[in-house]
Amino acid sequence: MKKVYINSISSITAQKTFDNSEFLDEVIIHEDQVIFAVEPVYKDYIPPAAARRMAKGIKMGVVASKLALQEAGLEQVDAIITGTGMGCLRDSEKFLSGIIDNDEQFLTPTSFIQSTHNTVGGQIALELQCKGYNFTYVHGSNSFESTLLDAKLQLELDEAQNILIGGVDELGDYTTKLNKIIHHIKDEKTNSNNLLDSKTKGTVFGEGANFFVVSNKKQDTSYAEVVSVEMYNTLSQNDVAKTALNFLKENNLTVEAIDAIILGNNGDVEFDGYYNELTSTAFSNTQQVCYKNLIGEFFTASPFGLWIASKILKTQTIPEALKRNHLGTASFKNILLYNQYRGENHSFTLLKTC
Amino acid sequence: MSKGIAITGMGIISAIGNNVAENFQSLMEGKKGISKISKIETIHKDDIMVGEVAYTNSELVDLLGLSTENNYSRTGLLGAIAAKEAVANAGIKDMKAYKTGLISATSVGGMDMTEKYFYDYLENDTNRRYIESHHAGDSTQKIAEQLGIDNSLITTISTACSSAANAIMLGARLIKAGQLDRVIVGGADCMSKFTINGFKTLMILSDTYNTPFDENRKGLNLGEAAAFLVLESEAIVKAENKTVLGYVKGYGNANDAFHQTASSDHGDGATLAMEKALEVAGFTAKDIDYINAHGTATGNNDLSEGRAIIRVFGDSPPEFSSTKAYTGHTLAAAGAIEAIYSVLALQNNVIFPNLNFKTQMKEFNITPQLEAKEKRIQSVMSNSFGFGGNCSTVIFSKEQ
Amino acid sequence: MEALKQELKENIIEQLNLEDMSVEDISDDEILFGGGLALDSIDALELIVMLDKNYGIKLTDPKEGRSIFESINTMATYIQEHRSK
Numbered sequence: 001m002k003k004v005y006i007n008s009i010s011s012i013t014a015q016k017t018f019d020n021s022e023f024l025d026e027v028i029i030h031e032d033q034v035i036f037a038v039e040p041v042y043k044d045y046i047p048p049a050a051a052r053r054m055a056k057g058i059k060m061g062v063v064a065s066k067l068a069l070q071e072a073g074l075e076q077v078d079a080i081i082t083g084t085g086m087g088c089l090r091d092s093e094k095f096l097s098g099i100i101d102n103d104e105q106f107l108t109p110t111s112f113i114q115s116t117h118n119t120v121g122g123q124i125a126l127e128l129q130c131k132g133y134n135f136t137y138v139h140g141s142n143s144f145e146s147t148l149l150d151a152k153l154q155l156e157l158d159e160a161q162n163i164l165i166g167g168v169d170e171l172g173d174y175t176t177k178l179n180k181i182i183h184h185i186k187d188e189k190t191n192s193n194n195l196l197d198s199k200t201k202g203t204v205f206g207e208g209a210n211f212f213v214v215s216n217k218k219q220d221t222s223y224a225e226v227v228s229v230e231m232y233n234t235l236s237q238n239d240v241a242k243t244a245l246n247f248l249k250e251n252n253l254t255v256e257a258i259d260a261i262i263l264g265n266n267g268d269v270e271f272d273g274y275y276n277e278l279t280s281t282a283f284s285n286t287q288q289v290c291y292k293n294l295i296g297e298f299f300t301a302s303p304f305g306l307w308i309a310s311k312i313l314k315t316q317t318i319p320e321a322l323k324r325n326h327l328g329t330a331s332f333k334n335i336l337l338y339n340q341y342r343g344e345n346h347s348f349t350l351l352k353t354c
Numbered sequence: 355m356s357k358g359i360a361i362t363g364m365g366i367i368s369a370i371g372n373n374v375a376e377n378f379q380s381l382m383e384g385k386k387g388i389s390k391i392s393k394i395e396t397i398h399k400d401d402i403m404v405g406e407v408a409y410t411n412s413e414l415v416d417l418l419g420l421s422t423e424n425n426y427s428r429t430g431l432l433g434a435i436a437a438k439e440a441v442a443n444a445g446i447k448d449m450k451a452y453k454t455g456l457i458s459a460t461s462v463g464g465m466d467m468t469e470k471y472f473y474d475y476l477e478n479d480t481n482r483r484y485i486e487s488h489h490a491g492d493s494t495q496k497i498a499e500q501l502g503i504d505n506s507l508i509t510t511i512s513t514a515c516s517s518a519a520n521a522i523m524l525g526a527r528l529i530k531a532g533q534l535d536r537v538i539v540g541g542a543d544c545m546s547k548f549t550i551n552g553f554k555t556l557m558i559l560s561d562t563y564n565t566p567f568d569e570n571r572k573g574l575n576l577g578e579a580a581a582f583l584v585l586e587s588e589a590i591v592k593a594e595n596k597t598v599l600g601y602v603k604g605y606g607n608a609n610d611a612f613h614q615t616a617s618s619d620h621g622d623g624a625t626l627a628m629e630k631a632l633e634v635a636g637f638t639a640k641d642i643d644y645i646n647a648h649g650t651a652t653g654n655n656d657l658s659e660g661r662a663i664i665r666v667f668g669d670s671p672p673e674f675s676s677t678k679a680y681t682g683h684t685l686a687a688a689g690a691i692e693a694i695y696s697v698l699a700l701q702n703n704v705i706f707p708n709l710n711f712k713t714q715m716k717e718f719n720i721t722p723q724l725e726a727k728e729k730r731i732q733s734v735m736s737n738s739f740g741f742g743g744n745c746s747t748v749i750f751s752k753e754q
Numbered sequence: 755m756e757a758l759k760q761e762l763k764e765n766i767i768e769q770l771n772l773e774d775m776s777v778e779d780i781s782d783d784e785i786l787f788g789g790g791l792a793l794d795s796i797d798a799l800e801l802i803v804m805l806d807k808n809y810g811i812k813l814t815d816p817k818e819g820r821s822i823f824e825s826i827n828t829m830a831t832y833i834q835e836h837r838s839k
Contacts, residue, residue, distance in 0.1 A: 048773065052771035052772060085489055086489055087490070096468070099469065099548065099551050104396060104397045104547070104554075105397070105807075108555055108769075108799070109555035109796055109800065112552035113556075113614050113615055113741065115552075116741050117461065118513045118514055118741070118744060119614070122614060125609040125611045125743060126611050126613075126614065126743065128611075131609050131622065131623060133608070133609075134513070134607065134608075134743070135513060135607065136512050137510065138460075138463075138489070139491035139508070140492070142491075146509040157531070177476065178475055181476065181482065181485075182482055231508075232505050232506065232507075233495060233498050233505070234504040234506075235505055239505070344495060345495075555799060555803070557802070615796070616795060
């Protein structure tokens with residue numbers, strides 16, 4: 001079986017991450033319950049004729065994918081695999097409210113077409129003229145991890161050499177309202193610096209696109225090797241630590257070999273307990289890294305964790321803003337990632353230097 | 355060439371029956387499930403025909419024994435019914451005995467409830483429990499719960515109308531790669547105002563019975579359905595001496611890279627998907643005895659697919675038919691519905707007719723199979739194509 | 755007629771999100787599809803809705819749109835002959 005490498009990364013989030021020459025050099029402190037992506041100038045990347053029908057999510061996805069391809073030095077890939085929890089929410093909201101408001105009359109096709117979950121994957125293929133394998137996963141907080149697993153299977157068996165994978169989700173105003181009334185979004189404004197210790201229900205919502213070229217051909221510029229990814233639809237809080245240790249064992253590693261653990265804490269007092277199971281026990285002496293206070297929660301927020309892990313392994317540094325504890329770890333070889341949303345769809349991902 | 359993956363169970367609910375046996379009976383009797391819409395209030399009710407599942411939501415809730423406070427979308431309800439039949443059919447007693455996963459497919463997800471309560475959610479809290487069942491992965495989580503699949507690999511695919519074919523493909527690959535020993539694969543999509551109006555804006559809905567591969571075809575009928583298949587590893591089949599219904603022998607996914615919704619004139623993506631599937635199966639075109647076509651009865655699909663079939667099979671392809679005249683186009687579920695019809699064709703050595711056909715298309719000379727026909731069938735090819743240029747083909751065989 | 759043409763140009767730019775275009779960029783006889791504006795089949799469907807919504811003209815077959823939407827001139831002529839609002 002071939003090994004799988006992350007050959008390029010790109011990220012558009014509520015931090016200025018689209019400039020990949022930086023690694024969170026400046027951190028934007030957000031105050032609101034809903035935080036929007038810092039957007040690149042889309043016109044620089046998407047021709048106007050193509051951009052005119054694209055909502056924000058599609059633009060973010062298309063630009064992030066271009067940045068990833070650019071960094072990998074590729075004009076074509078063998079497969080495109082995208083993940084999205086909610087799809088193109090703005091177009092879905094627009095089409096649905098159009099149906100209700102106009103009593104099913106005078107509706108136009110554009111927002112319906114764009115609301116299809118595989119729109120981003122399809123548009124990237126259209127633009128690259130990529131006729132290869134094209135999948136879209138829509139499984140909550142494991143939408144992106146599904147793309148990673150799928151790509152890894154193909155690369156290990158050498159069915160493909162370079163695969164573009166990514167996750168994208170956008171905020172929609174009406175859906176935000178709905179998530180507020182059911183308290184999945186916090187009732188109160190919360191500062192980024194305090195989110196993880198907020199001790200209240202709900203979280204801060206964000207949006208973004210994170211894309212990667214994964215390959216079974218290592219380059220001098222490769223970021224990391226993807227050792228393993230595992231997903232669980234359910235997992236009880238009591239089993240999290242045991243499952244994490246088993247996962248390491250299957251990969252012939254112990255807790256001591258893990259130089260950093262990247263966690264998806266989002267400051268929701270009801271569900272951060274899953275992460276605390278790891279940080280208070282097995283991984284209490286491991287460098288802990290959190291990021292959702294900086295970019296908000298969304299179904300495809302977790303690939304930003306993979307972006308961070310890739311950066312850490314390549315640069316051998318961790319920006320202060322990401323550190324949850326301070327251990328002074330100076331060199332990074334193995335990084336474990338763990339994520340879940342509202343107690344469902346858990347994932348463990350293991351990366352190592354290459 | 356690689357070995358096929360065993361199919362050991364099937365379950366289905368569609369406009370032509372609430373289980374596999376009823377679906378088979380309707381297919382043989384030429385009984386369509388297409389009618390005027392009855393379960394959704396829409397201003398288009400006189401302009402469209404649809405394939406609805408007979409049960410109401412509350413009947414489905416009763417069948418599943420759910421509390422009235424459940425927050426299942428109709429997609430989840432239909433999916434759970436079909437998946438349970440598949441698991442029972444496979445004779446699975448202990449879900450935990452093997453490493454089991456679930457791969458489902460949907461395009462509408464919980465949109466049926468969202469469109470019902472969209473503005474109402476803000477006004478009162480009676481139905482707010484449905485807000486979190488809107489996203490596409492939710493129905494899969496519910497189906498997993500119904501099947502007792504926990505701590506497991508489960509995911510959801512949404513590539514429009516090829517979704518369930520892709521779920522079958524992924525399931526077979528996961529078993530081949532040793533990631534899972536057993537996987538339940540399929541898809542579910544319920545009828546919704548959202549999709550009715552969406553397809554209406556594209557002007558591809560027929561106001562009468564859909565007529566696949568007919569010169570005067572007027573478009574598709576939407577359908578709702580769910581179907582699941584149980585795939586099991588060779589080791590399980592041997593250890594438990596399982597009855598194998600057929601094998602997933604080949605599969606291929608390709609992108610047309612032509613247009614956001616339309617298929618290319620000569621079916622480039624479809625051709626690639628069929629060729630890839632033959633290659634994975636280690637087959638040549640001659641090995642296929644029947645093609646269950648995507649055949650949506652839109653002007654664009656049937657022309658593009660027909661041309662692609664000719665590109666792969668030449669001017670005299672094996673018998674082919676679209677079963678969408680029976681069920682309507684069941685979108686993300688279609689690939690699984692038609693996978694089951696393909697296995698039924700294998701098991702019973704029969705080709706199901708392409709209903710409603712009257713006039714030969716003028717662009718080519720191939721004609722679908724118009725009557726039910728007995729034929730010794732060793733392998734069946736099933737096509738599913740979707741928006742975003744997504745083209746998928748799965749091949750089912752009697753032999754591994 | 756001139757007012758109608760002007761209105762059509764404004765509506766087309768708005769409805770089809772032709773952000774970087776202005777009314778002056780579209781001449782009355784310019785080929786809309788496959789020509790300089792490079793409109794496609796999705797745009798044609800958008801224009802069919804525009805005919806319905808703004809002028810009460812219902813097309814049931816997208817093919818009918820081909821000759822109607824050839825240029826601003828053909829559109830304006832058709833609308834003038836068939837409008838019900």
